Every structure is written in C-alpha cells, then in structure tokens.
Amino acid sequence: MSAGGTNSFAPGFYAGDRPKVVTSRFELEDSHTLQRYVATGGYEGLRKALARPATEVHDEVKSATILGRGGAGFPAGNKWGLTPADVWPRYLVVNGDESEPGTYKDRLLMERDPHQLIEGCLIACYAAGLSQCFLYIRGEMALAQERVATALNDAYAAGYVGKNILGSKFSVDIVLHWGAGAYVVGEETALIESLEGNRGMPRLKPPYFPAAIGLYGQPTIVNNVETLSNLPWLMVNGSAAYTAIGTATSPGTRMVAVSGHVKRPGVYEIINGVTTFRDLLFGDEFCRGMREGRTLKAFVPGGGSAPWFLPDQLDLPFEASQVGPAGSMLGSGAIMVMDDTTDIPKAALTLTRFYAHESCGKCTPCREGGTWLERILSRIVDGKGTDADLDQLFEVGESICPGSFPHASSERLGISAVPFPYRMNTICFVGPSAYAPVNSALVLFREEFEARVTKRTHIPVTAVGAAQ
Amino acid sequence: MSTTETNAEETPEVPVDPNAVSITINGRTVAARKGELIISAADREGEFIPRFCYHPRMSPVGMCRQCMVEVEGPRGPMMVVSCMTPVADGQVVRTETEQVKRAQEGMIELLLANHPLDCPVCDKGGECPLQDQAFSHGPGESRFVEEKRHYEKPIAISDLVFLDRERCILCDRCTRFAREVAGDPLISFTQRGNNTQVMTFPDEPFASYFSGNTVQICPVGALTAEPYRFKARPWDLEQRESTCTTCSVGCRTVVQSSRDELVRYQGVDSDPVNWGWLCDRGRFNFQSVNSENRLETPMMKSNGTLATTSWSAALDAVARAMRNASGSVAVLGGARGTNEDAFMWARLADAVGSTMRDAQLDDGLPASVLGYPQATIDLTCNSKTVILLAPDVKEELPVLYVRLRDAATKHGLKVIEVASHDTGFTKYAWRSVKCEPGTQADAVRALLGDAAVAAQLASGDVTIVAGRANLAESAAFTMAAVDAVLSAVPAAKVLPALRRGNVRGALSVGLAPVDGKDAAAILEAAATGKVECLVLLGADPLSDVADADLARRALAGARFVVSVDTFMSASSAHADVVLPAAAYGEKEGTTTNLEGRVTNVVQKITPRGTSRADWMIAAELLHMLGHDAGVANIAEVQKLMSKSVPSFGSVATSVDVKKN
Amino acid sequence: MARLTEENVRLAQEIISRYPRPRSATIPLLHLAQEQDGYVTEDAMAHIGELVGASSAEVYGTASFYEMFKFHPVGKYVINICGTMSCALMGAEELMHHAEQKLGVKMGGTTADGLITVERAECQAACTEAPCLQTNYRYSFRVTPESFDALVDDLRAGRLNDEIPAHGVVARVRQHIPADKGAGVHAPEDVKAAPAWFDGKAAL
C-alpha cells in the first residue's frame, strides 16, 4: 500500500516519508507475525542487548531520553533507576489500557507489531532486573489481545520469551493480562490494583510510587506500550541515532492521533519537538486542513484531560517545555479538532461526562464534583441553565482544583496564558480532567454559555440550617 | 494514649529516642515521632483536623479529602492529606489558612450534595461527625440544586445492621474494618464512581461477630444497629464508662442509658485491651439485662413448687440451712459477678467453714494455671511466637482474636495452633496441628521436634494461650501440653484463656477450690449426699457441666439448694430458694480480665424488681449468721478486699482511654 | 446460575498459575465466566472467590467496578456506540438516535428477539475513524446510518457468525505457556535476591 495512503491493516494510519521508529512495519499485511517480524530485523535489538551487561543497556536507554508516551512524559531510563536497591523481586507492568479520549496509537502498536512490543518488554526487564512482566491490555481491545496472545505463544515456542531466552541465561515470563472496561485503570497505581484483582482505584502517591511500592508492594516499573516499542529500534541503532531525530529535550519520534473536523484525521508518527500543531493540522503530509469551507475554532492538544488551545497556539511544536507555559500539556498525543460549526458547551459536555462516568469514586471531589459539573453542564446544554450556574461551574472546579486553572492565551479575548500544571484536591487526574474542558470552554468561549442560560438571581438553600 | 505510642510500646523506648522529630503546627513547635501521621500528631496536640475516612486503628486511605492541610514545601505551601502524610523534622503545618478553610468547606458541600438532610429522624443526629463538621467547617449553604442519589433505604445487611446507602459518604470505614480488623470481608464497595455503594453479596449477609463496630465507626447515619434504632436520641442519653463482662477479655465500654433503661454500649479505645472494638455478643448484651424474663422477687419451694416470697423469709431459710450445715456448705460459680461479689461470698464461705468452692464449673483449667508466669494481651501480641492451646478464640474470646489477628497479619507474629478441628484462627496460623482429643501433649512434643518450629521458638518471646478447648476431655490434657511447652521453652509465658467474665477475679479473691476440691469433686460429693447446702452463684450445672447426669444427681443429692441468679435457669428450677441478683449495669464494682487487669464496672440503672447485688446478699447472710460483715457499701468492700487479698490491686486498676 | 465447568476450572487453574498471587486472576476468570454464560452469574462469582481466595463480596466488588461485566442476560450481540468527543464531533449522537430507531429500543435496551443489546460507550481508541462502534468488541469505523443498517442486517442474517463470536467471548486466542518454556512464577515473599541473570555480566 502506497506510503502516505491509509490502509486496511492499520485503519487511519498514514505513513508518509518521515523517519519511523515504531511504525516501520505498519503497512505490511503480516507485520504481526513472528516470521515477518524476524524477517524484518525483529529480535535483533534484544540480541544486541543481551550481548551487553544490563547496566550498559540501561545507560543506552537513559542517554536516549525516551519520554514516557503514557501522558506524564517521564524519561523511561530515569524511571527504571528509581527502584530501591536490593529490594526483590521487581516487576514490569505494561500499560496497554489506552482509553484517554482522542488517543489512538497503542492499540495499533499491539495489533500491528506485537513482537516489537514484546521485544521492548524483554529489553526493559533485562536492563532493570525485572523478574516478571505483566502486559495489561484494555479489555475492549479483542483484536489486540488476540494478536499479542498469538505473538506470545509463538515467541515462547521459538525461545524468544521464557526460559533461557535466545539460549542465554536471561529468563523472564511475559504474562498477558486484560482489563474489563474502566478508564481510570490506565492510571498506574489503579492499573496495579486492577492487576492484583481489585477495584481499579488509584493509590495515593506518596507513598505508593510504583517504582518503590508497586505490584504486591514490590518495586514495579509501569511503562506505556509506545514507550517500550521504541526500545528494539534503539538497541539496533543506538541512542545517538535516536537523539539525532527530534530535539535535545524531546528526542525521537512520537505517535499522535488527530481526530475531529480535519480533512484527513489520522494517526501519524511525527518528529518529536519539531513538528508543530500547524504542520499537523494543515500540513499536506498530515491532516490537510479543516473540512471544506470551515475554519479552526479550537483544539485539544494532548488528550481529553488537556486544557484547550486556540488558533493562537498553532505554531507551538510538540515540546513540553513550550506547551506547558502556554497553558496545556502534550499528554497522550491526542489532538481533537473543533471547527467553527462546533457547539462548545456540548463538546465540553462530551468530555466532562466521560470523566464523571469514569471516576472511580474513591475521592470526594471527583466523585461528587465531577458528576455535579456534568449535571450543571447538561442542564445548560438543554437550555435549562441560569447565569448562576456559570459561576457555580467555577466554584465546583475550585473544590477539585484550588487556585488558578491553566488555560491558553487569546488575542481575541485579550487574555494571557495560565501555565500548566494545576493544584488538585484529588488523588489522581480524573477529577481535574472533568473540570479541564469546562474551564477551557468557559474561559475561552463564555459568550456561547451566556447565550444559552437565562438570567436568574440565585437563592441558596441553607444545608445545615435544614439539618437542624 | 495515641496510636503511635502504641507502636512505641511494641518497640520498647530507648533512653535517647532516635525517632523523635519536632514539627510546627499553626506556629506551635511540638514533638512528634518519625513515621507518625500529621493528623495523629495534631490530635495529640489538641489541634483538631476534620476527617471522615481516617480512623487511628485502621490503615489510612486518604479518600474523603476532608483532612487536607497546608505544609510548607520547597515550592511554597502545598495542600496534603494529613491522614497519609508522615511528619518530618522541621515540617511546618498549617491547619487554619484560607486555602485549608476553602478546601474543607468545599469537601463538606460536596459530601452534603448527595446526603439526605433527614438529620431530625436519623439515629446519628446529634452525634454525627458529618453534621458536626458541617456546622464547624462547612460553607453554611448548599448550592446543589440537582436531584440527589436515590436508593432503597434502609436495607438489612444482617440481623443486626441496617444500611442506608443514601446517607453513606463512602469513607471505606466499615468495609475497611470488615476486611482489615475483623477479617470478614462480607461487605465491599460495589459499582463505580458516583454510583459506588457499600453492599453485601446477594443472599450473603454481613454475618460477622464484629458487625456492631461498623455502626459505631460510621461517620454518618448510614449504618444503624437494630437493637438501638429509634431507641433514644443522643441528647437524652446518660453514659458512664465501664467494662464488658460478657467474656474475660474485659473490653472497655461506655454504658448508655435512657430513662433508667440500658440502650447502648459503645467500645472505648483501651490501648492495652480492645482498641475501641467490641464483639456483637458483648455490644448487644444489654438486651439480656432488659429482658422480660429477669428474676424480680425471691422464691421459695413450698410443697414442691417454687413460689414468690419476701427477702426476709428467703434469707431466713438460707441462713437456717447454712447454720445447720455445720460446715458442709458448697459455693459454685461467682464468675458472673464482680470481684466484690465473689469476695463477700468467699468471706461467707469462710464464716460457715466451707471448704467446697469453685468459680469454674469444670469448664476451665485448674486454678494453678494462674501460678504460671503470666502474659498480658500486649505481651502476647508482641511475642515472636504464640502457641494456641485454647478454645476457638474467635468464638469464645472474640476481641482477643482481633488483637491476635492484627499481630499475625500486620506485625509478623507467628501463631502455632494445636486443635482438634479448624478454628476461626486457623487461616492466620503459621502452623495448625490437628490432634485427637487427649493427645495435645504428644502433638506439642512432635511439634517441638520439628526443626523449623524449634528455630521459630528460639527466635524470641513465646506465649502460650491456654484454655479448655474441649469440655468432654479432662483439663489435665491441656495442662500436660502447657507443661510440655514450658519444659522445652522455660521462658515462655502463659495467657490463661478462661472464658467466663470474671472467672479470674472470682478465683483470686477466694472462690478457688480448696486443696484441689474442684467443681467436679464438689458435685460428686453432693451427688453422694455429702453436701448440706449447695449455693449456685450464677451457676447452672445442668447446662454448664459436661457431665449433665452428675449435675442432676448432685442437685438431687444436696440437702438444700440456693440459686442466686438473674434468670430462672435449668438448675434453679431445682432450688429450694431462688434469690434475684442485680445484673450488669445495676451495680458498682470491679472485674478482673483474663490477663489479671482489674477495671471498674458501673451502675447505670436501678436493679430490676427487688434484686440485689450478690455481695449485699452475702453481707446480709453474714450478719444473720452473727458475723460482722464489716461493710456497708461497695467502697468498704473494696478496702477490705485489697487488705485481705494480697494478689489483688497489684495489677493496674486503670486503663488509658481514648475515644474515636 | 452456573459455576465454572470442569473444563473452565482447568483453564482457570492454568491462568491462576501464571500469577505470583491467585487473586490477580480475578478479572480473567470473570471473563471466563462471562464467556461461559454470556454474563457473570452469582454462582460463578462465588466459585471464582473460592478459586482465588477472596470472598464473594470482594469478587462482586471487583466485577461491578468494570463496564464489560454484565450481571443479567444481554443480547447475543452487544453494540457499543462511542459517544465521547471525537465521535460526538463526527455525529455520534445522530448515530445513536438512528440506532434506537432501527432497533426499536432505547440505549441500554435489548431487542425483543434477544439478539442485540445497544449501549452508549466511551472512547474506544479509534478516534480518527469516528463515529465508531464495537459489536462484541469488534470495530466498525466511520459508521453511517446505512452502514449501521447493513451491520444489523448482517447480524440478523448470521452473516457475521465467523467474525463475531457471541457476547462473552473477547479474545479467541488464549496465552499458553508450555511447562518446559516458562521462566517460573514465584510468590514475592519467596524471592529474596536479584534474578540470577542480573549479575552485571552480559547474558549472551
């Protein structure tokens, strides 16, 4: 299938002629088979790694500064270094729970190149002395589960996984684990709870930093599927080749998914730190601009949790150190594009509803506040809101995220950016994520809300009064 | 006493404390210890931080977010949950800043969002942390105009406990308790997010011996106890602190009454004993005090049947019988009452020259077990190894089970259980050896031969929890097993697991057998017509003694039988005189728990009918028999007792107490 | 109301054996139960509790946390229509409305013939192919009213029996670790030292 075109094996994926670290096989029909994988240089990275002492492999990964692709962007090599010395066993948990609104990449990586992921897991285990690997795939991803299961069975049979890998002394099991539908389980400590057979409710950090106290209370590395998929290429080509792509602070490539009102929504492997949002949304090799006769209204730059950007921010590159101060985050590489036809309050509602629905219910601000936000917002969307509701949205937000909340700057409104991150009263980011779209929509498009609500002076009911 | 000082007890204090740190709370510099949580340091310093999910006796979860405080950090003040954040030397904590206040009000408003405002009809109303903190730390108004959550309310999750899910604020206290403290995870969070609710498994009720504790620690009115529902309002409750005598653990309680009726017991956090927990049997025991079937007037047998009579007539008859007994008077029982009761009856027995007395009914161990080096509950839980040669602790001494389970599951205590069948503790035992009745000693010797066991026993303190596991077999078998351990581990200590409420007290103030003549021997004597006057002091041989036939023959053989009891028992039906005794909560005194700890029990209501405290009856009889009882009130009994019983009073008579 | 069959108990044991702690197998076993009966029965939850060493209440607590587990019978096919932002922007609301018309049931309902249950779902990680849906977790992309009708007709005509197994079956391939190939599973407390191969020297 022609480079640049989509194809039925990897729906929505467009190769283009850019350097490929993780998607090089996506256009091969049988890219998921062991035979094709090996034929295209598969498991060479592992062989190279095993030929070197673990510490060297670890250092190679460190010097490549592979930024975590799960959302937090923490360099993988450094994370592996955080495990306490002399506490054994240590585990690897692979986060394949991809559920952040707008995010579409890990599923492709698991469906199209499962062996690349498996090889990545093995390299990580070898480098960090991890004695067992659990590959947690989102429950709703049937094909990904089948592809990875097949790949693991073949890899075991061929001696790539399990006992004495490649005839070496290195032995490690990779266990396929799968979820059952809960977004919050993507959060690493919730992922661990879920893997222990419990309700997927996040643990408090501190003290439960997985690297120190993780699975079964043991040191545990949690890495994203894409993060680990980088390792085979890295081991073959070396960190110098890796850092030669992208920028010093954001080396290599990263996968992004652009959805919404663009001509060619799709999944692209882009140059980290270099490609800008304008390239991506309007570039010919990417999304080719807005739908016919439409203009850009706003876009979500880093997954549903990210504060929104306006056309004002189009020229920012995929570079955390620039996106943060501009008031948002790169998150999971999910860009959702809204054109001028978009009903902003409604759009915000689709995200807030998501996070309210996905709240684990553990902490009060998210459990109660998220739903409250959703309730108010849907009343407004149904034309049943009052102007008091608009302030109330901010009030509830304040209980979830105290203090000023990050947002973009706008020439139109004459406001300047409030930088990322925010303060939070919650345990994890689900609560704040329910507020992020509300805050962005209200701050950047307040007039659309005011047009929707009726003026009413708000008469408070005294709660504790009633309690007497 | 605070949780952390508890931990401190587990690791004995060293002169210079390496764990001492100092922090600043609201500008005041205070001493704290490493690892201690900010919230508990603040509690000790009297700086109240509002909270809902935090409970000092359970691991913190940081869920409700009500306890957030400001801590000075590298990048300025940070908000942290004080229930999960440990203190650090030089830490600066602020609990009253604007931001903290804003967060607290925000949380309260969110918690009230879905909470029904039915306080006026809620059992918790007036003693409800949510209600109180809504006043003290709430926004004063709710702007929540949406429809609240709705659930069927309330539903019975067991025979004793009702759950109102609309009131629940999902603090995880009850579910954590069930999982972590009781080890009966029969309730759990179910569903998710805003629909999260506490539930049992369908058709599997919350049948835990400890379920009542969840009602006590519920910070709202979501969990209510059947026996208390709508019984009283907090403001017309009177309460006094006391000790539960349902079994010999001796948990501290507050006894609450309303209009001269007992309505509720609440656990009190006694650090060396019950940590605030009670078992349901003890917690709801006031129902028996309130029972319709209580004895209210004396009864005397006239032509074959018992008929009510006057105290003077009844006591005259008893005094006459004792006078004519010329020494052949036997006193069985005494464990039901206070130390004072038992002491005065022992004096009476002395006065009439009785050599036949036993507070146990062949259902415990020889009183000699009290002569072994004794262990306290704390000492037992802090040992390296415990050897269980006892009845099922979960069944017989429930809160001792809770303490042992805590030590075994959280603090590495290794428990070796020797029993004839699986017990409530088996799944927490390090080793559980099943043996045929009568072969405990052999089983123990076999165990001692096992290298791993020997190594474990050598690794540190060993405590034997010794009690009568099987009434059908002789106590000698258990004692032989205890001796077998002691001969191998001479330094081992013994915690006597004698079940009956104040059995240890009764034995130690004078109702112990004289030269080994125990209940069995006394009944044998009675059966063969060698007992003139048999006094059943809250004892019911027909139901209590394993050999029921012996009991029947004894009651028939004794010339004159006196039953002093709160209820008509199988045995008292055969008595010549039945004297109604004042029950728990109807008399002052002290009780001695299984570790020898003496604590007070209080009178909260007037005795039922004409019933009297056992000690008064004894004093009265002494007087009638021409002896000077020398006591006119409980204080005098206690003075006399501590004078004439050397062992008595040597043990701590006060327990530190803290409420949660 | 069925406990796990003998065959499934054998599978369950194999799954359990891959984890350092049996309880970790809870979710996979719940899937196994749903595969067996089309939904998770109370007996199955109690049975799973016995297998992994948890109380029935704990198993139910875990199961009810997750979207995919159903506690009452559902259609042979469960159609999940995504309603989160990317799909919403591309007409998910309209698609759901159309689905309700076509199937004659509201969201969450099951068709009279018990064949199809239709639900509103959240982001399915196919945002570029919006609006999308899953039928028993098999995707349809860029769904139009026409393609939706075609899907339903194919389901009704049984034309998709090979592609789409009945509800409960997610992955049709299971992992299997041959006894002689596994590196070995140990409870964390039984591991005191670093893996033997983690010795500072190259493994090959």
Ligand SMILES: Cc1cc2nc3c(=O)[nH]c(=O)nc-3n(C[C@H](O)[C@H](O)[C@H](O)COP(=O)(O)O)c2cc1C
């Ligand atoms: C609410 C929430 C959801 C998340 N979902 C995912 C996810 O679906 N996949 C993922 O890889 N990371 C997710 N993360 C990030 C993980 O917590 C964790 O940071 C990441 O898996 C670490 O891997 P990395 O360092 O390779 O990025 C989520 C985080 C939060 C707070």
Ligand code: SF4
């Ligand atoms: S923020 Fe929401 S999802 Fe995260 S822990 Fe709290 S309740 Fe659970």
Ligand code: FES
């Ligand atoms: S008391 Fe600290 S979070 Fe509930």
